[in-house]
Amino acid sequence: GAPTISIFLKPPGVIPPGGSTTICCICQHSYGSFVLYKGSRQLQTLEQSGSRAEFSISNATYEDRGSYKCHYLEGGTVLAQSADLEVFVEELRLPRPDLSVLPGHEVTAGADVMFRCTTTHPSTGCYLYLEGQIRAQLPSREPGDYNLSLVQKGDSGRYSCQCYTLNALREWSAVSNTLDLVVR
Numbered sequence: 001g002a003p004t005i006s007i008f009l010k011p012p013g014v015i016p017p018g019g020s021t022t023i024c025c026i027c028q029h030s031y032g033s034f035v036l037y038k039g040s041r042q043l044q045t046l047e048q049s050g051s052r053a054e055f056s057i058s059n060a061t062y063e064d065r066g067s068y069k070c071h072y073l074e075g076g077t078v079l080a081q082s083a084d085l086e087v088f089v090e091e092l093r094l095p096r097p098d099l100s101v102l103p104g105h106e107v108t109a110g111a112d113v114m115f116r117c118t119t120t121h122p123s124t125g126c127y128l129y130l131e132g133q134i135r136a137q138l139p140s141r142e143p144g145d146y147n148l149s150l151v152q153k154g155d156s157g158r159y160s161c162q163c164y165t166l167n168a169l170r171e172w173s174a175v176s177n178t179l180d181l182v183v184r
Contacts, residue, residue: 003029007070007082008132013162013175014088020058024132025070025082027051032074038066046070057087065089094121094173099128099161106182110150117144117161117176124173126163135159156183 005027015021025034025046034053036043046053057064070082097119107113117126117138126138128146138144138161148155158180163173 003027003072003080005034005070005072005080005082006133007068007085009085009087010132011175011178012129012132012160013127014090014092014164014172015057015060015064016092016174017060017062017089019060019089020056021060021087023055023057023068023070023085023087025053025055025072027072027080029072029074029079032072032079035071035073036068037071038068060089062089088172090170090172092174093171094124094163094165095119096174097126097161097163097176099159099176099179101159101179101181105179106184107151108184109152111183112147112149113151113155113181115146115148115159115161115179117146117163119144119163119173121163121165121173123166124163125166126161129160129162129175130155131157151181151183153183156181 007025010022034046036055046055067084071078072080097117100116102114126144128136136146160178161176165171
């Protein structure tokens with residue numbers, strides 16, 4: 001079938017001005033090329049190794065904010081395009097939250113796990129990221145818990161969380177520690 005592209009940020013989350021991140025695009029096919037767009041504007045062809053291409057944003061400014069997507073081409077023909085990836089650049093004024101997982105970071109398929117994003121700042125909302133993509137919006141209460149029932153192999157990977165204030169100014173925290181969940 002047609003190839004699919006995943007696009008994600010590494011590390012994930014809102015980037016502070018002056019910070020850096022990498023936009024990664026992965027396609028199961030590996031002999032074509034990738035082109036990155038920001039809105040309708042084509043950016044340079046990406047540095048590529050096999051089925052993965054990367055575009056680095058360093059010393060981020062508010063100009064880097066926006067919607068990015070990747071096209072995968074073979075012989076000049078676009079075979080696939082990724083979903084849109086929203087990139088946010090904001091001052092990170094809140095303290096970094098702490099992410100933990102119960103019962104632990106290695107579980108058997110079918111188990112229930114709970115992610116807990118703990119922040120010292122009152123009245124925040126938090127996002128839970130998996131491999132740099134938003135996996136869930138956590139309820140705005142202290143602490144932000146997210147229950148994942150009947151986990152499967154596809155739930156494995158690297159999780160982190162990030163919180164923001166619920167007021168009109170929406171101030172962001174840095175991204176938490178990362179946790180690797182292994183589903184056996």
